[in-house]
Amino acid sequence: MGEKLGFKRLKELLNEAYGIESYLENSKTWEASLNTEKFKEKLIQISEESFQHRERLIELSNMLGIDIKKEFPEADQMKDRTIYEKLVNTETLARDTYTELHKIEEDIIEEHWLEEDPKQYYRKIENLISEEKGHLNILRGIIRDQETAQKELDIEKTKVKEALEKIKGSEDRLKESTIFGAKETLLLAFTDLEDLNKVNRKLAEKENTKIQEVTKFPDKTLIEVLIESPTTSYL
Incomplete structure (x- = not known):
């Protein structure tokens, strides 16, 4: 057996x-x-x-x-x-x-x-x-x-198009990953509140992304985005 x-x-x-x-x-x-x-x-x-x-x-x-x-x-x-x-x-x-x-x-x-x-x-x-x-x-x-x-970390100030490209890049890598439950975390910084809101709305449309944390600085807002493979099945 x-x-x-x-x-x-x-x-x-x-x-x-x-x-x-x-x-x-x-x-x-x-x-x-x-x-x-x-x-x-x-x-x-x-x-x-x-x-x-x-x-x-x-x-x-x-x-x-x-x-x-x-x-x-x-x-x-x-x-x-x-x-x-x-x-x-x-x-x-x-x-x-x-x-x-x-x-x-x-x-x-x-x-x-x-x-x-x-x-x-x-x-x-x-x-x-x-x-x-x-x-x-x-x-x-x-x-x-x-x-x-x-x-020290010099996180780039991110525009909407750049943010969405980074998210898509993570999704593409995760599709190819052979690791069970593979995930990635992205750090995105925004100086424009409207840009941040646009990205938030796009993320809300996806089942495989989640904002883990939001940190506000005097000159920008930093968000930490958890990304899973878009092919993951949710039971």
């Missing part, structure tokens, strides 16, 4: 999480590309904690009798702004992957758990979710800083 679908999904998610954490750990190679000491420190912190997450995933998998494929994807060569956006996207994917792991049915965990208390599984996953949210808060905190947003 083949293994249960739920257990197969559990293995897939654990391997996905391991790959994501390995990528985040390798992100320390971006340090030399950053101009901001504050950002460098945060990047090192996230990298070190991602290493710890990876080790905890191995421990968790051993408790379930699962062998993880130890793959170590290389970090791409990027500059300040691209690094920030990539980190937000990857940390969001990590959080969502752990959230899916937390949804695995209890009978699957109980059947394969090799320790005394199978509820440990859910507590460990909850801790990982909490820490990934912490990473996202760290990164979002940087962008909330007016000086960082204006001088």
Whole structure:
């Protein structure tokens, strides 16, 4: 008899999480590309904690009798702004992957758990979710800083056409992605309120986009847009 679908999904998610954490750990190679000491420190912190997450995933998998494929994807060569956006996207994917792991049915965990208390599984996953949210808060905190947003990250002031082109570019990339539940986060800055309202109306027409956060600065408004693949099926 083949293994249960739920257990197969559990293995897939654990391997996905391991790959994501390995990528985040390798992100320390971006340090030399950053101009901001504050950002460098945060990047090192996230990298070190991602290493710890990876080790905890191995421990968790051993408790379930699962062998993880130890793959170590290389970090791409990027500059300040691209690094920030990539980190937000990857940390969001990590959080969502752990959230899916937390949804695995209890009978699957109980059947394969090799320790005394199978509820440990859910507590460990909850801790990982909490820490990934912490990473996202760290990164979002940087962008909330007016000086960082204006001088260090140099986020471009966006017009309607440019914003829609960026959104379409994300959608096109997500269509081609082979990662389950892949998402991207875009940061768009507007100096013109009417331009912002036009983009908001366009986003409201889509089922695969959502404004996560709005931050107002004296000279512009920054919005964080979560984008899923337009081909995603909603049950």
